[in-house]
Amino acid sequence: xxxxxxxxxxGRGIHVPGDDIDTDRIIPARFMKCVTFxxxxxxxxxxxxxxxxxxxxxxxLNDPAFRDASILIAGSNFGCGSSREHAPQSLYRAGFRGVxxxxxxxxxxxxxxxxxxxxxxxxxxxxxxxxxxxxxDPKIEIKIDILDLNxxxxxxxxxxxxxxxxxxxxxxxxxxPLEELVSTxxxxxxxxxxxxxx
Amino acid sequence: MTSKNLxxxxxxxHAVGKLANGQTQLFVGRHLIHEVTSPQAFGMLREKGLxxxxxxxxxxxxxxxxxxxxASEPYSDALADAMIKELRKNCEDTxxxxxxxxxxxxxxxxxxxxxxxxxxxxxxxxxxxxxTSTHGAFGAIAFGVGTSQVRDLLATQxxxxxxxxxxxxxxxxxxxxxxxxxxxxxxIIRTLGVNGGTGFAYEYAGNVFDEFSMEERMTACxxxxxxxxxxxxxxxxxxxxxxxxxRPYAPTGQQWDLAVDxxxxxSSDQDCKYDDIVLIDASEISPTVTWGINPSQAISxxxxxxxPDGVSSAEKESIEEAxxxxxxxxxxxxxxxxxxxxxxxxxxxxxxxxxxxxASLIKGHRVKxxxxxxxxxxxxxxxxxxxxxxxxEVFTEAGFEWRxxxxxxxLAMNPDKLIGDQLCASSSNRNFKGRQGSPTGRTxxxxxxxxxxxxxxxxxxxxxxxxxx
Numbered sequence: 269x270x271x272x273x274x275x276x277x278x279g280r281g282i283h284v285p286g287d288d289i290d291t292d293r294i295i296p297a298r299f300m301k302c303v304t305f306x307x308x309x310x311x312x313x314x315x316x317x318x319x320x321x322x323x324x325x326x327x328x329l330n331d332p333a334f335r336d337a338s339i340l341i342a343g344s345n346f347g348c349g350s351s352r353e354h355a356p357q358s359l360y361r362a363g364f365r366g367v368x369x370x371x372x373x374x375x376x377x378x379x380x381x382x383x384x385x386x387x388x389x390x391x392x393x394x395x396x397x398x399x400x401x402x403x404x405d406p407k408i409e410i411k412i413d414i415l416d417l418n419x420x421x422x423x424x425x426x427x428x429x430x431x432x433x434x435x436x437x438x439x440x441x442x443x444x445p446l447e448e449l450v451s452t453x454x455x456x457x458x459x460x461x462x463x464x465x466x
Numbered sequence: 467m468t469s470k471n472l473x474x475x476x477x478x479x480h481a482v483g484k485l486a487n488g489q490t491q492l493f494v495g496r497h498l499i500h501e502v503t504s505p506q507a508f509g510m511l512r513e514k515g516l517x518x519x520x521x522x523x524x525x526x527x528x529x530x531x532x533x534x535x536x537a538s539e540p541y542s543d544a545l546a547d548a549m550i551k552e553l554r555k556n557c558e559d560t561x562x563x564x565x566x567x568x569x570x571x572x573x574x575x576x577x578x579x580x581x582x583x584x585x586x587x588x589x590x591x592x593x594x595x596x597x598t599s600t601h602g603a604f605g606a607i608a609f610g611v612g613t614s615q616v617r618d619l620l621a622t623q624x625x626x627x628x629x630x631x632x633x634x635x636x637x638x639x640x641x642x643x644x645x646x647x648x649x650x651x652x653x654i655i656r657t658l659g660v661n662g663g664t665g666f667a668y669e670y671a672g673n674v675f676d677e678f679s680m681e682e683r684m685t686a687c688x689x690x691x692x693x694x695x696x697x698x699x700x701x702x703x704x705x706x707x708x709x710x711x712x713r714p715y716a717p718t719g720q721q722w723d724l725a726v727d728x729x730x731x732x733s734s735d736q737d738c739k740y741d742d743i744v745l746i747d748a749s750e751i752s753p754t755v756t757w758g759i760n761p762s763q764a765i766s767x768x769x770x771x772x773x774p775d776g777v778s779s780a781e782k783e784s785i786e787e788a789x790x791x792x793x794x795x796x797x798x799x800x801x802x803x804x805x806x807x808x809x810x811x812x813x814x815x816x817x818x819x820x821x822x823x824x825a826s827l828i829k830g831h832r833v834k835x836x837x838x839x840x841x842x843x844x845x846x847x848x849x850x851x852x853x854x855x856x857x858x859e860v861f862t863e864a865g866f867e868w869r870x871x872x873x874x875x876x877l878a879m880n881p882d883k884l885i886g887d888q889l890c891a892s893s894s895n896r897n898f899k900g901r902q903g904s905p906t907g908r909t910x911x912x913x914x915x916x917x918x919x920x921x922x923x924x925x926x927x928x929x930x931x932x933x934x935x
Contacts, residue, residue, distance in 0.1 A: 287784060288660055288760050292898040296905070297877040301531060301545035303505035303552045305613075315905035320886075345661040348694065348760070349898060351596040352503065353612035374664055374696050375596060379612035433628060436487035445626040448485055449618055450516070456624055459482050459493045460520070464728040465589065465717075 273441040274384055277366035277412040279338030281402040281421070282328060284313070287343035291350040291376065295358045308354055309361030333406040341399055342369040346387075347376025356380040366412045368395065368419060368428070381434045384443045388412055388428040390419065397424055414438050469735035472701055473632045473667045476607040476732060480590045482624055489626040494609075495589040497524040497619045499562070500575050501531055501553040502879065503594030507616035508556040520623040521561035525584055528553055528567065529574045530879045534842050534869035539567075546880065560620075573845020573871040576600040576813035580684065581847055583713025587702035587729035592619055597813050597895065599690040602699030603683035604706050605732055607667070609696055630697055631665055631741035636672035639748035644930040646823075647682035648815060648893070648913035650674065652754040652764045654686075654746065655693040660762035663695025666741070669734065670700050674748050680709040681819040688814045689895050692761040701733040755800055755926060756897045756911040758788030763897075764911070765800055767928045773797040791899055792908050793887065800926055803910070806888035808839040808921035809902075810866070810914045812876040815893035816844030820914045821852050825860040827915060827933040833865030834924035840867045840882065842874040866921070878903025891920035 299311035317329050324330045340359065346369035347355060356379045359367070367380065367387045380387045390398075401408055401422055410421040412428065414435055419426045430438075437443040470478070482491040499507075504526070511518070518524065531546040541547040550567075557564035565571040565578055572578070576597055579585040587605035592598060594616045601608035615625045635658075637650060655662075668690050675683060683700045690698025707726050710716045717725040752766035765771070773796030774785040789796055794803065810816070810824060821843065833839045841861045843849035849871050852858060858868045875882040876894035883903025884890055890902055890909050897909040910926065919929035929935070 286787065287780070290760065290896075290898045292877075292896070292901050296900050297530075297879050298883075298903060300502055301543075301549060301879060303549060304509060305506055315900045320905055345664075345694070348660060349596065349691075349896060351594060351598075351610035351612055351691075353506075353594075353614060356612075371661070371664065373661065373694065375610055375612060375691075379614065382612065382614040431628070433488040440486065442487055444614070445485060445487075445489075446514075446614075446618055446621060449491060449622040449624050449626065452482060452491060452624075453519075453622070455482050456491075456493060456622060459480065460623065463479065463493070463495060464725070465495060465586065466522070 271441040271444055272384065274386060274438040274443065275415045277339065277386055278409060279365060280334070280336050280407060281339045281341050281398065281410045282334040282337035283341040283399045283402055284329065285343065287370070288345045288348055289342055290348050291352055291355040294347065294355040300352060300354050305354065305357040305361065308358040309363070312358040312362040338363050338365045339410050339412065340364050340367045341395060341402065342367060344370030346372050348373040351375045353379045356383055356385060360385050368398070368412065370395065381437060381443055384438065386412060386414055386430065386438055388430045390426060390428050394426040398426060469738040471632050471669060471734040471738045471740060472605055472699060472732050473607060473630065473669070473697070476588055476590060477629055479588070485626055489628055491624050492590060492627045493624050494592045494619055495523060496584055496591045497623070498575050498579055498591065498593035499524060499526045499616060500595065501528045501549040503613045504616055505549065505552045505556065506613045507620055510617045511620055516621045518560040518562065518620045523623055524562045524620065525565070526553060526557050526562050527565040527572055527575050527578045530873045530877065532567065532870070532872035533880050534872045534874050534882055537870070543881070570846050573848065574813045574816060574873055576688065577817060577844035577848060580604065581713065581845060583710050583716035586710060586716070587706060588732035592625065596691040597688050599696065599698045600684050600688040600813060602687040602690070602697060603680060605699055605702030605729065607697055607699065610691060630667040632669055633663070633666045633742040633744060634669045634671055634740045635744045635746065637670070637674040637746045637748050638672040639674070641674060641748045641751060643935060644753050644915065645751050646913040646915065647678060647685040649751050649754040651686040651689045652756065652761065652911065653751045655689065655762050656754070656764040657746065658693055658744065660692065660760045661694040663690065663693040666695050667697035667699065668695040669740070670698060675700050676703070679819060680705055681817045684817065685814055689761065692895055702729050753913065753916055753929060755916065757792065757794060757800055759791055759897060759899050761895070761897060761911060763788055767801055770799050771796055801928065803926040804889070805837065805891045805920050805925060807884060807890040808833070808837060808917050809875040809890055809892045809894065810840070810917050811842030811844065811874050812894040813844060814895045815914045816842060816848065818848050818851050820893070821848070821857050822855070824914050824918045825857045827935065828864045828918050828922065829860060831864055831922045833921045837921055837924055839865060839921040840869055840875065842869045843871050845871045875902055877901060891917045891926065893917050
């Protein structure tokens with residue numbers, strides 16, 4: 269089955285403040301006791317959103333004005349910590365389709381691209397501009413343009429960055445590499461055969 | 467021939483070719499799996515009708531969800547019970563070797579791999595767990611991967627990857643008494659930052675790493691990812707080979723000699739190039755403790771907790787956030803912070819030498835009343851060897867609970883959890899908010915010896931004073 273060519277993502281934004289948002293924050297480990305990824309969206313940012321009695325905390329993630337947001341705007345080093353794919357899976361299953369941040373932890377970034385969820389980098393100055401815009405008008409449509417490498421929102425056109433291979437994968441509909449990896453089995457066998465160990 | 471570092475040599479030996487997007491298809495010689503990040507991958511294979519391509523190259527164990535105080539199944543937690551049974555079935559169906567609880571070889575995946583001799587120099591290793599960098603202690607290139615890549619590895623034994631830059635981190639000089647591998651890596655992360663290693667493999671070197679035992683090297687490599695580096699390694703040497711000799715999956719007879727020659731050839735060439743070199747003076751490293759909510763927020767035991775006053779606004783915010791969560795006051799000494807729980811274990815510090823070192827110091831001491839202190843061996847083999855040496859009795863006599871092997875309180879996917887805002891002196895690797903199971907639980911990372919000192923005095927203490935060493 270051919271994958272969708274992802275050249276842009278459009279949707280409303282939400283700003284989750286703070287640098288170094290780690291994978292335990294995105295989805296606490298206790299919610300990973302599962303054998304499928306189904307239903308993980310429910311636990312996204314659980315302990316950021318709820319107190320220990322299960323009551324909603326005062327947080328932008330609980331603000332009905334941002335309920336339909338599908339683009340997350342974050343600080344630097346987003347997704348640091350664990351390799352758990354549960355983190356991007358919970359974002360995706362909660363309806364997020366793209367993340368704008370200062371930069372990303374490497375494993376999180378790769379896991380997200382594998383799901384077809386672009387993670388793009390933007391300077392802090394430009395992120396502040398877009399955050400102000402979203403806070404004034406939560407309904408404003410944001411477009412992450414992977415082809416032209418910018419984010420468009422209202423009158424703003426702001427440059428973004430994404431690793432070249434990830435960009436290629438997204439725009440060519442090759443963000444899930446499995447089919448290509450399977451297709452080279454004879455070369456794989458050759459490399460395996462030449463190794464000094466079995 | 468141009469000279470290369472170990473990373474480049476291992477990479478070149480395993481590169482299958484370039485993919486359309488420019489990434490490399492990399493062959494992975496050893497794939498380790500566990501119950502948390504593999505079931506979805508097996509599910510995806512079934513959906514696509516793909517077999518496990520090289521089942522003999524994948525090895526499984528169960529660690530994250532295993533209760534450390536329940537001996538038999540079914541586990542009282544139905545979800546945990548379902549996860550172990552799912553892994554067992556997936557391994558049976560596909561022919562993957564499973565170090566099950568009944569085998570006597572079960573344990574934390576990053577303890578089991580090396581102790582079975584599965585982890586060897588010059589290999590590529592991957593596991594759906596970020597602490598896979600541990601295996602780099604043997605001069606392997608070991609990557610933590612997500613579940614989609616676990617699927618790719620099961621289906622093809624390869625994954626799509628970009629080469630990393632290599633930063634050599636040389637630690638030279640003499641470590642002060644009471645300073646351990648854990649302090650060295652916490653100091654490195656503190657110095658280079660929690661994301662300083664993004665895009666890099668860390669090559670650890672210098673006389674300190676040369677002199678480290680294999681288990682100390684594993685402790686340091688284990689936490690590479692806490693500094694943002696997906697891969698960390700030490701060049702293999704005689705100690706590496708001696709550690710491996712005689713282990714179940716190590717080569718034997720004539721194969722052994724051939725393997726050692728091969729392994730030696732993967733070491734970084736003397737005149738090879740690095741993308742960066744960092745020099746660290748061993749004498750500047752003290753027993754180190756984290757005070758905040760990421761592993762770079764660490765200070766020496768004699769320092770005061772950072773104050774948000776007089777720093778840049780971005781830094782101020784992060785200090786304030788950490789102090790608020792940790793319920794600590796900036797400017798106060800870290801020493802004397804009262805603790806509730808002490809945890810010795812994890813893939814960072816749950817090996818035999820960790821337990822031996824602490825046991826040698828705590829004789830004649832008692833865990834302070836009101837402190838919950840647990841010791842969790844990293845594997846069933848570690849547990850058995852420790853018991854043969856009587857270490858379990860030393861710990862229990864001192865007031866520690868002696869548990870079965872598993873990840874335990876490092877990430878609390880099992881019954882070992884903090885309650886409320888308990889503060890835990892922990893030999894594990896992450897102090898993220900909520901990491902140890904309670905959304906308000908507080909974690910301070912340190913060496914096992916410092917954990918024991920805190921357990922005995924009831925507060926964060928300088929182990930050298932507690933143990934008069």
